[in-house]
Amino acid sequence: MKKKELLAPAGDLEAGYAALFYGADAVYLGLKRFSARATAANFDEGELNEFVGFAHARGKKVYAAVNTLVEEDELPELLKSLDICSRCRVDAVILQDLGAARIVREKYPELELHASTQMAVHNKEGALALKKLGFSRVVLARELSLAEIKDIASIPGLETEAFIHGALCYSYSGMCLFSSLECGRSANRGKCLYPCRAEFEGENGDRHYFSMKDMALKDDVLKMPVTSLKIEGRKKNALYVAAVTDYYRRILDGKGCDTAREENIKQIFSRPWSEFHLHGKDKTVVEPDFVGHRGLPAGRIEQVFKGRISLHVRHDVARHDGIQIDVPGEERPFGFSLQNMQVGGKNVFEAKAGQEAVIMLPPKAPKLEKGLPVYLASSGRVKGAYGYDRPKPGEFRQRLPLDVRVTIGADKVTAAAAGFSVELAGEFLPAKDAAKVEDAVRGAFAKTGDTPFELAALALENPDGLFVPVSLLNALRRDLYAEIKTEEKTTVLPPTGRSFAAEKSGWIIRTDDLDTLAAIDLNEVDEVTVLLSPEFDAERLKTLPKNKLRLALPALERAPAKYAEPVRRLLEGGFRKWEIGNWWGLEMLPANGIDLSFDGSLYMLNTQAVQAAKDAGAGRITLSVEDCLNNMRALAENAPLPAVMPVYQDAPLFTSAVCIRANPCKSCPRGEKWLKLRHEGREYLALSKNCQTMLFAGRPLCFAAEAEKVPAAFYRVDFVYRRYSPEAAASVWKKVRAFEDVPGCAKGNLVSGGNF
CATH class of the missing domain: 3.20.20.70 (Aldolase class I)
Incomplete structure (x- = not known):
């Protein structure tokens, strides 16, 4: 079986370098426009150019996510983004908008088409349809079971990509209008405000009914017959990308799950982990009581003093590490940077696993009680555990290849390339060693410096074996490269059919x-x-x-x-x-x-x-x-x-494969049930039917x-x-x-x- 591709996210250049250093086979990233992670740093053309050059030099691939919906007046800007992808030689573009796919298919045949998870490919028939529309790869809905994934992956001639780790949406991707219609910021246009993570009043109390745990498939990835295994996280930092990529690289290389590395990830960023529906329906995939980063379980409060707590720590804890404590009634854990700690009545820098530590609380800490869980939310040790190499700026800049022809005559030397030519006059005498002249010419024109060019081929015409000083060759090169005008590709939209204007509605x-x-x-x-x-x-x-x-x-x-x-x-x-x-x-x-x-x-x-x-x-x-x-x-x-x-x-604000009902699946009637919800004065209705949940606004x-x-x-x-x-x-x-x-x-x- 063909080796599975490990695909890592890069919200910025540093995350991209970290991903490749720790074993990613490919990286996906966004540009400054039309990225479904609009609030990530994303890449400008210079950064994309260098990163693709760096990746390709290592035999790795780069995919650009141009995966938002595009309005009519934005099409010219879309062309500019696709021009950048083409100039920078990305390997594929990830798309949601069918119009963008048409443009790429007709104007950028060098770019492969990958169907974004925003296209909601959730069955074999949908994947087959997109193959016929020209997509070479489909990114599958996260909700699918292993059996469903295998069924779609069996389609000949179509690559499949599946998420294996990272944040989950309550809704099928691409089928959520919650942020758009309620907050004016569309998930389909990269601007989601995540209203699903909020606390709602409902029949089971005030809870986060739609706040999902994170996906973490661990060594189940070995069972997935897909082309590419995808890590979510374009809004995460380089440290997170390094740790998660390293964890799955080891699994794919046959080294198994590593508990220590798993704990590292949880310290960097993690909600509770879940396999989602990989092995069938699972009603425990929602985290109803708290939102956001939790961390690594470090113990439970054993005693509460004035301004202090004590616990036996399960892991090494040091000063300046981040601590979080679940506080009943609060949406988010109480977090602080550990500044002072004692073991055995003495101030210490670090408490070892198993030791009883007394931790000093910051001023204005909430009321805490015995038994509350304590988490190690960040660790100085882990922050220093994932170094990676970066290239020198400009080292992997991709340049335009030039074929240069140099002609040496008795009274002038001429250089030509790309339809431009320059010449320098002089008196040129026979060379002592004609072979060395060609080496000198090649060496001079290979020095492209800060120009956008690289020497691809050199043709030298020197029938009389004449000598040209290196200083003159360098001057000739500078004049030629300055003379060449590079024109950016001007792409026009493919024509569309005659407009249909209704005379009567x-x-x-x-x-x-x-x-x-x-x-x-x-x-x-x-x-x-x-x-x-x-x-x-x-x-x-x-x-x-x-x-x-x-x-x-x-x-x-x-x-x-x-x-x-x-x-x-x-x-x-x-x-x-x-x-x-x-x-x-x-x-x-x-x-x-x-x-x-x-x-x-x-x-x-x-x-x-x-x-x-x-x-x-x-x-x-x-x-x-x-x-x-x-x-x-x-x-x-x-x-x-x-x-x-x-x-x-x-309008359905979202449609989800996660059931909102509290009852066990075995005793569920599965018929239609409506539940009332409320958030910040707004009323919502949730429809639960046949293991599916749809949310509607009250209006x-x-x-x-x-x-x-x-x-x-x-x-x-x-x-x-x-x-x-x-x-x-x-x-x-x-x-x-x-x-x-x-x-x-x-x-x-x-x-x-x-x-x-």
Whole structure:
């Protein structure tokens, strides 16, 4: 079997050098724009150039994460970022936006396409679809079990990448709008504020219902038949990257799990560890009581004195180490730098494992009590344990290769390269040793100094064996390299089809419950989109006119095979209008002979993405509810497909494979259950159904008052997930269809101007 790639993160240059020093086979990083970790330091062009040169000199690879959604007016800046990737010779780009993928495929064929985990590849069908769209590698959803990973990894000709260590999101990556719609900062655009980590009031008390533990698969990575094993952490420092990379390098090299190195990682940064769902459903993956870095368990408080505590330490603890203590009722542990400590009544610099230590507390420490857990949150010893080599600045700068031709005549010497030439006049006499002249010319032109060039090939024409002084050759070189003008690649966007401008807008209702429509006059409705589920009774579709029906597959489905037979029967029954919300739908439906619509969860935010959707078989797209009004208008006016604008929706803030219920799995009825939550005065509803959790804001989104500013082909009203009585649905329909907002609605990012 081919050797697995160990892929490490680099939020900055130092983390990149640390990753390679401790055994990473490849490094992934972000640029200053379009990185899903926008708050990391990230790389400018000079840093990227040098780092790629350094990595390639060692036979290692570099992948650039250009993995945010891109708005229409940002496409020129996206080209600049991709130009940088091309000039710096990165090995691949990691993408979420389908428009970015189209641009790379058509304009940058030298760059491999890797599908970001933000594309929510969670089944084999989705991976197959992305392979057909030109991706050579897919980054798998973290939620998958080992069996599911093996199934996707069996696809011939497609590389797979799986996370093995680091932070976890409660939501499927790419399916979270929580930070975007509630805080105005989109995770899909690299700006997540992590509202899921907050404390909520709920039926089980005030808890962190959605704050995940960290993933740590340890030696289970040896069972994973993927191409690449990925460490999360582009916002972590070089020390963390070094320690985690070193830990997994040893495992992959057959040296096994190292307890001491594991403890080092926990001291640097760690929430409690989890295997997530690798071996099946696990309800212990949430850390409900505390958030943030915990550290290495160092013992429990045995006695509390005035300004002091005592405990038998499980590990060596020294002055200036970081200490954290879990305090009941507090969201975060109480932390401080250890300044004074006694063992046996004497002041000491260090307490050895097993010794009873008396630790002096800082002023204004909270009330502590016997039995509270104490953690070693940082260690001076560990901070000094992971040194690494750095190259000299400029040592691995990648330069432009030049083929130089030098011609020596009796009265002048000429140098030419890249269409430029210079000459110097003089009187040149026969050389004593003509062979040494070529060495001198080569040596002179190999000195490229601070220029962006490197000598690739030298052709010398010296038929009379003449001699040229080295000083003159150096002057000739300087003149030539100064004369050459390097023009940066000017890339233009691939053309898109003729823009589709709707002359008249229609109206769509989307629902998962046909009873909701009972009080609505369907003569007012141009289309009814029905969201299918395994339990949906297809016989009920006969109560609606077939020409108005569109059938929608769900965005998330871990077992798509359950839809194969129902979809086949519906197609045979003449249902030709379909909608998909994730890439797996492309594999479930025929490539031809249907009217296919892309739902908003496929994130069409630019005309390049819409053209790519059209190329993939879509006849219509849906605007994203996290988009802003100006961009929606631009797409409705200029996109090569008709656009649907959702104007009323209970938008899922996230969808998760983690169950929020407190009851044991064995006794769970698995039916639909709604739970009320509250945070900072805002109300939320969590839907738990069939081991999946969806979160909704207390207020629906409503864009009715602004909708007429967007010349969409259709406006859409959604009655999905949350239950509406026929009368309530009819009231919403009447109001929204008159372009009036429903009272108490939310606007999301609609009027943000694109800064989300």
